[in-house]
Amino acid sequence: MQxxxxxxxxxxxxxxxxxxxxxxxxxxxQAKLRSAExxxxxxxxxxxxxxxxxxxxxxxxxTGLGAKSAETQAIYDKFTxxxxxxxxxxxxxxxxxxxxxxxxxxxxxxxxxxxxxxxLVGLNDVGLSDKFTxxxxxxxxxxxxxxxxxxxxxxxxxxDVDLLWDNRKKLSLFTQENTLAGGMLGFxxxxxxxxxLRDDQLYTAVNKDGYEVDILRRMGQGSDAEPGRFSSxxxxxxxxxxxxxxxxxxxxxxxxxxxxxxxxxARMNTVDPRAFALFKLWMTDQADREPGKRIRDxxxxxxxxxxxxxxxxxxxxxxxxVFPSVxxxxxxxxxxxxxxxxxxxx
Numbered sequence: 001m002q003x004x005x006x007x008x009x010x011x012x013x014x015x016x017x018x019x020x021x022x023x024x025x026x027x028x029x030q031a032k033l034r035s036a037e038x039x040x041x042x043x044x045x046x047x048x049x050x051x052x053x054x055x056x057x058x059x060x061x062x063t064g065l066g067a068k069s070a071e072t073q074a075i076y077d078k079f080t081x082x083x084x085x086x087x088x089x090x091x092x093x094x095x096x097x098x099x100x101x102x103x104x105x106x107x108x109x110x111x112x113x114x115x116x117x118x119x120l121v122g123l124n125d126v127g128l129s130d131k132f133t134x135x136x137x138x139x140x141x142x143x144x145x146x147x148x149x150x151x152x153x154x155x156x157x158x159x160d161v162d163l164l165w166d167n168r169k170k171l172s173l174f175t176q177e178n179t180l181a182g183g184m185l186g187f188x189x190x191x192x193x194x195x196x197l198r199d200d201q202l203y204t205a206v207n208k209d210g211y212e213v214d215i216l217r218r219m220g221q222g223s224d225a226e227p228g229r230f231s232s233x234x235x236x237x238x239x240x241x242x243x244x245x246x247x248x249x250x251x252x253x254x255x256x257x258x259x260x261x262x263x264x265x266a267r268m269n270t271v272d273p274r275a276f277a278l279f280k281l282w283m284t285d286q287a288d289r290e291p292g293k294r295i296r297d298x299x300x301x302x303x304x305x306x307x308x309x310x311x312x313x314x315x316x317x318x319x320x321x322v323f324p325s326v327x328x329x330x331x332x333x334x335x336x337x338x339x340x341x342x343x344x345x346x
Contacts, residue, residue, distance in 0.1 A: 006303060007310060008150045015148050017107055021100035022257045025265045028093040035090050038083035042076050044068065101263040110259025111150075112141040112268075115211055116161055117260035118191045120268055126180055126187070129269055135216070135248060136162040139270040142256040143304060147311035155303050160204075160212035165230070165239060166249055167217045183236035188213060202238035218245040244282070250322040251275035273312065274320045277304040281330045281341065282323075298341075305331060305339050313337075 010018075040057040042065075051068040053076055066072045104110055116138055123129045134142070137158040144151045180187055185205060188195040194208035205213045215230060219241040230237040252272040259265050271279070280301035284294045308315050317331050317339060330342050 006152045007147075007307060010148050010150065014107060014109055017100075017103055018109055018145070018148075018259065021097075021104055021109070021259070021265060024093060024096040024100050025257050028090065028097050029267070031086065031090045031093050035083075035086040038079065038086055041083075042079045044076070097265070101265060103263070104259050104265070105261075105263030110261060110263060110265075112138075112258045112260045112266075113211075114260045114262050114264070115192070115207075115209075116141075116268075117258070117262070117264050117266045119161065119163075119188070119213070120258075120266035121264070122187060122191055124267065128180075129267065131166055132269070133164040133166065133248065134161065134268055134270040135164045135276075136160075137300065138162075139254075139268075139273075139276055140300070140304070141258050142254060142268045142270045143273045143276075143307060143312075145258050146254075146256045147307055149307070149311060151303060151307070155300055159210055160214060162214045162216055164242065164245055164248060165215055165217045167239075180231075183231040183233040184215060185233075185236050197235070197237065203240040205237070215239045216242040216245060218249060219243060244279075247322050248275055248279060251320060272315070272320070273304050273308060274315050274317050275322070277301040277308075277341075278317075278320065278323050278327050278330065280304075282327045302341055305341055309338050 040055065040061075043054050043056060044051045045054050046052075053065040053068065053072040055063045055065055065075060116134075120129070120134075123132055137156060138161050140151055140156055182189070185195065185197060188205050192207045195205045195213070196207075198204045198206055198212075201214075203215055215237050217228070217239045228239050228241075230239050248271045252275070253269065254272045255267060255269050257265055258268045270276075278301075280297040283289055283297045284301075286294075289297075317328070317333070320328065331339055332342050333339055
């Protein structure tokens with residue numbers, strides 16, 4: 001067991017509770033996907049004295065499935081039985097997850113800021129979790145959770161969250177039954193009504209507690225013109241381009257169930273820890289980056305490399321192909337198989 005000021009292993013009891021909580025949470029995720037197959041309903045409608053089976057949607061749509069027969073009766077019976085089973089399973093798992101969330105809080109399993117958990121849950125609820133990637137310091141919560149450790153809090157100190165929007169696929173704000181009718185600012189205000197855009201940074205929203213949310217996007221070929229508003233709404237975010245964000249979008253994906261201080265859980269989609277370390281090392285070489293931030297970049301890159309060495313050895317830097325060699329060569333493997341940072345700039 002590694003016990004130092006940088007990486008501290010969780011207790012066996014904490015790890016056991018997290019495993020059980022994660023199992024219930026992922027089972028609920030799957031149950032919700034199953035329930036989505038049964039959205040709407042099936043009804044019998046009489047037309048000119050003859051019954052027909054009709055599939056209905058939550059938005060009032062109707063599709064005829066044919067006149068009543070042994071075949072359509074079987075379709076109806078299978079649908080109603082499947083919907084009932086899915087509802088029962090989902091209900092039971094919601095109760096199990098709620099219980100685990102109480103245990104998480106009692107045992108102090110989580111430390112991801114509650115506002116991040118709420119944003120992640122909200123993005124999942126509106127079906128946009130695959131369109132946004134958490135980048136920056138908050139990614140460390142996913143890495144430490146996957147490794148079953150706690151990182152030194154000095155590496156995690158931040159009052160903002162960066163959301164990298166994958167705008168390679170066009171997004172319609174008026175799908176998802178108008179859940180984003182208020183744009184991204186409206187989405188955040190649904191979580192905390194005090195969120196407002198900063199006058200000097202229209203890509204940043206800040207709440208009453210001083211917590212900031214930035215929306216970033218790639219600069220790659222075919223990207224929208226700068227600065228670019230997230231939606232057509234006059235008071236919505238303006239999304240700023242992030243240099244070489246294509247590296248992060250093209251790198252392998254990393255997803256983990258993180259636990260908030262409240263015990264509540266959410267799935268965090270973030271960048272691969274190897275991509276995180278390499279990107280941070282690239283940032284240390286940018287002449288226009290503040291010296292204090294370059295020092296922090298190097299420190300965070302180093303702690304992630306150490307975490308991979310000690311707890312996540314399955315992640316091979318040789319498998320990361322999206323970074324140019326001038327960046328990829330900043331991390332080398334010695335004869336013992338240990339990854340090491342090569343001459344980071346301060």
